[in-house]
Amino acid sequence: MTDTPSDIARTVLTTEATALAQLAQTLPADFDAVVTRLLTLPGRVIVSGMGKSGHVANKIAATLASTGTPAQAVHPGEASHGDLGMITRNDAVILISNSGETRELADMIAYCTRFDIPLIAITKKPHSTLARAADHLLQLPDAPEACALRLAPTTSTTLTMALGDALAVALMQHRGFDRDSFNAFHPGGTLGAQLLRVSAVMHRDDALPIVAPDTPMGETLVVMSQKGFGVAAVVSEGTLTGVITDGDLRRNLDGLTGRTAAEVATANPRSIAPDALLSEALAEMNAHKIGALMVTDQGQLVGLIHIHDLLRAGVA
CATH class of the missing domain: 3.40.50.10490 (Glucose-6-phosphate isomerase like protein; domain 1)
Structure with missing residues (x-):
């Protein structure tokens, strides 16, 4: 046979x-x-x-x-x-x-x-x-x-x-x-994208949806809408203290406009360092089912990276 x-x-x-x-x-x-x-x-x-x-x-x-x-x-x-x-x-x-x-x-x-x-x-x-x-x-x-x-x-x-x-x-x-050496020899394609650092594609400065802890939620919603990331970073003296997402808004619909950003935000949010790899950012987003990560350096907010940035870079 x-x-x-x-x-x-x-x-x-x-x-x-x-x-x-x-x-x-x-x-x-x-x-x-x-x-x-x-x-x-x-x-x-x-x-x-x-x-x-x-x-x-x-x-x-x-x-x-x-x-x-x-x-x-x-x-x-x-x-x-x-x-x-x-x-x-x-x-x-x-x-x-x-x-x-x-x-x-x-x-x-x-x-x-x-x-x-x-x-x-x-x-x-x-x-x-x-x-x-x-x-x-x-x-x-x-x-x-x-x-x-x-x-x-x-x-x-x-x-x-x-x-x-x-x-x-x-x-x-x-x-x-090391990884940096590998990146120098593989700048193109998916490999090159995965070896890019978060700092290469993150949003900075005026592009960031930043609000103070005592910002009324009415104003916070305006900032979230204007910046277009679907999140807001709650920052006190440069330090990231919380993040407001669509999920936080849904959980606090009752009396939302009468609250402040700090009252609605998730404290101690997940973040990533600017020198982390894009592949690490993608893994973090996938693991926790989130679409954006705040980028911090020793607790100070320095940027934001969104899943769309990873898609454009060819990582996701």
Whole structure:
């Protein structure tokens, strides 16, 4: 009986997951040495491979570059026709070949040997041409490919990509690559938006719906209407003492206009710091089902951020 597509998928995922667990348990002996060498590298990490390994090389180079380790992918075929000039003696080269005998890598191997450029091999075969030529070997487990023929690059490419991720993250953490560094390399898209600080988009000064504690609710309603955030901040000598929301208005409908802002407001309201991330502001709003947060610095009101600001920034 023929396996269903779901059965096949589970077999593939189980095969690859088993191989990843094996890689984690038997991490290449040279891994720490490779990280140490790349941390002090004056140039870039050049990553290359042929076929599917080439696609993985592109991904590894991109991940390294985006996490603080200058890197570039070079196609081995193009390298043999002039692009070897992109590789300098300040660089290190990572070559990927499951068999370790990929013919197209021969010129890059020879170039690294000739100019004493550090060569790091990622391969399954420790006695292969690539492994023997390398200064450091990151050996992959001898795990079966996940396709029925045991031929298509599946498990091997998954292992290589995961090993590249492990290398990039280890380098990232040892470099002290923090959120601000990440933001500098990812200014666009959702990632860039999530790494923006609250201070970058918050409303300030005259835009804020501020009332004093003794402000009559009639005047407070006017301020709330004019500013358009659906809330009012109750402030005494610059310090945020309370917030009035639509919910507070509904709870105090009886005799509302005869009260003051302080009598209606929710005391000790939730707020966020100006240097908090927009993603943190969104998490706070979602957790407490609120549409706006006051921004305070040591208790002093400095701004307001609304859910619409997060939507415009591309976070929500």
